[in-house]
Amino acid sequence: xxxxVATDYLGWGEEGVxxxxxTSGGRDLNxxxxxxxxxxxxxxxxxxxxxxxxxxxxxxSARVRVQVWLEDGQAVATVVPVWATADWYEREAxxxxxxxxxGHPNLVRILMEDDWEGHPLRKDYPxxxxxxxxxxxE
Amino acid sequence: MAIVERRPPLAGARPYPGSRIPQPxxxxxxxxxGLEDLxxxxxxxxxxxxxxxxxxxxDLHGEHVVGIAAVIGYLHTGFEKTMxxxxxxxxVTYPARVDxxxxxxxxxxxxxxxxxxxxxxxxxxxxxMRMALGELVRIHSHLVYLGTSALEIGAISMFWYCFRERDLxxxxxxxxxxxxxxxxxxxxxxxAEDIPLGFYEEAxxxxxxxxxxxxxxxxxxxxxxxxLERTVGVGALxxxxxxxxxxxxxxxxxxxxxxxxxKREPYLAYDEVDFGVPVYQGGDVxxxxxxxxxxxxxxxxxxxxxxxxxxxxxGEPWIADDRKVVLPPREELHTSMESLIHxxxxxxxxxxxxxxxxxxxxxxxxxxxxxxxxxxGTAKPWRVKFRAPSFAALHATAACCQDVAVADLIxxxxxxxxxMGDVDR
Numbered sequence: 001x002x003x004x005v006a007t008d009y010l011g012w013g014e015e016g017v018x019x020x021x022x023t024s025g026g027r028d029l030n031x032x033x034x035x036x037x038x039x040x041x042x043x044x045x046x047x048x049x050x051x052x053x054x055x056x057x058x059x060x061s062a063r064v065r066v067q068v069w070l071e072d073g074q075a076v077a078t079v080v081p082v083w084a085t086a087d088w089y090e091r092e093a094x095x096x097x098x099x100x101x102x103g104h105p106n107l108v109r110i111l112m113e114d115d116w117e118g119h120p121l122r123k124d125y126p127x128x129x130x131x132x133x134x135x136x137x138e
Numbered sequence: 139m140a141i142v143e144r145r146p147p148l149a150g151a152r153p154y155p156g157s158r159i160p161q162p163x164x165x166x167x168x169x170x171x172g173l174e175d176l177x178x179x180x181x182x183x184x185x186x187x188x189x190x191x192x193x194x195x196x197d198l199h200g201e202h203v204v205g206i207a208a209v210i211g212y213l214h215t216g217f218e219k220t221m222x223x224x225x226x227x228x229x230v231t232y233p234a235r236v237d238x239x240x241x242x243x244x245x246x247x248x249x250x251x252x253x254x255x256x257x258x259x260x261x262x263x264x265x266x267m268r269m270a271l272g273e274l275v276r277i278h279s280h281l282v283y284l285g286t287s288a289l290e291i292g293a294i295s296m297f298w299y300c301f302r303e304r305d306l307x308x309x310x311x312x313x314x315x316x317x318x319x320x321x322x323x324x325x326x327x328x329x330a331e332d333i334p335l336g337f338y339e340e341a342x343x344x345x346x347x348x349x350x351x352x353x354x355x356x357x358x359x360x361x362x363x364x365x366l367e368r369t370v371g372v373g374a375l376x377x378x379x380x381x382x383x384x385x386x387x388x389x390x391x392x393x394x395x396x397x398x399x400x401k402r403e404p405y406l407a408y409d410e411v412d413f414g415v416p417v418y419q420g421g422d423v424x425x426x427x428x429x430x431x432x433x434x435x436x437x438x439x440x441x442x443x444x445x446x447x448x449x450x451x452x453g454e455p456w457i458a459d460d461r462k463v464v465l466p467p468r469e470e471l472h473t474s475m476e477s478l479i480h481x482x483x484x485x486x487x488x489x490x491x492x493x494x495x496x497x498x499x500x501x502x503x504x505x506x507x508x509x510x511x512x513x514x515g516t517a518k519p520w521r522v523k524f525r526a527p528s529f530a531a532l533h534a535t536a537a538c539c540q541d542v543a544v545a546d547l548i549x550x551x552x553x554x555x556x557x558m559g560d561v562d563r
Contacts, residue, residue, distance in 0.1 A: 002499070003508060003510070005521075007512055007523075051495075053508070053510070057381060057395065057397050061403070084383055085164070085382065088529065105162040105163045106163045109211075111562055112211060112214065113211075120216060120219055
């Protein structure tokens, strides 16, 4: 197994979400429709997507992407017993996106501090969401 | 100088029977509860031998490591979140800073992924130059590995020699891009500028010099009894365990698995160059060193083949001719209104990338360096996820650090060649 990619699709295709303003309609000279690009992307089945990227190391190598869709608060079974390397990837998905993995032997934060609040890569987590420490002490 | 041969190579043999991956947590080695007089030591995160800010919590029984857990995240800078808020065009600068030792390769994986989403064709001159610089950065990365990890085991002079040649590589980058590291020379669609006059000559000088320098390194280390005692048989990892723990690149090839994406899934023009893939069987610190040294030799071969091809391409375009994606030539800005508008649009709003999700993985100096991009059709990525080979490499610390003494710990962690920027992102 190569990687577990967790993606948050909250606000996908809606205006007002970060990532959409750069091509705000009125000033769009390139006319996306003329280029065959659709303005509203295909809707997604659920809020979170978990992509498991798999690779077979053999002469007939193969790459597979398994995608699981989850709503907020839903948990998914761990794959650590199958792929040992999933340990840290699942911890990262939990830390960054708040996705729970049932049966993970050690599901604690990995990149952020242990007492961190929130899950930074969620779309509703603000940029600059880190409180400035000692700012009101004086 | 006589080269002292190490133990006979273990042809097809495994360094140890069975699996050494700890259970149930694959990354944490728990000490045997029967052991008494344990001492828990905290290595790092600020320790000169941890290649950055890696923290290891180690349980010692005398001098022997009986428990180990790696703690990461001290260099987490939120690259993935930041990139969601910048345009595709501006984001080219970020990946290089994720793995700052193989900077050019991370830039490459990002532009390849964006080009895949855009279905953009790149001129062949750009492809060959990307290969040449990619292999130069592989040499650079292995030199940093060799210099620092030899320094940690006490071979101080190696550090000076390796950094002497590293400087030559950086001189070449400076000549091409104007900066020595983090060049932003690769653009979506090709290269930022044409290859400067005189580059070929300087690069050829380097290709002539480098094999001799590698001979020197091997003369210093391969016959050095202290080096052999410190590395041979230390920190072994079997091929099966390496695959289970997601190892790629030199760490995997040192464990006897013949796997190199440049051969297996050729990208750029790797199917048109002639090079070998070194594979060793022992899976120990020494074999990881040997794989990297041999790879440097192969990289030099690839660079000179790239130069041969590039020299035939004088005067050819170095970037795709797609004005919606690629900046117009500088001189046109003064005469063409349309070029000025395109330039303004790309720099301020960025170009749009069609909706889609792609993964691109390439063979970086540390293994499979991959990137997943999700686009919703706007000028900014919806999601960026790096598949960091160093992150996977540190998975193996607990499996590698069984039966080692505390002094070997540094050798083992150094040999896994994890760059903390790549681990924490």
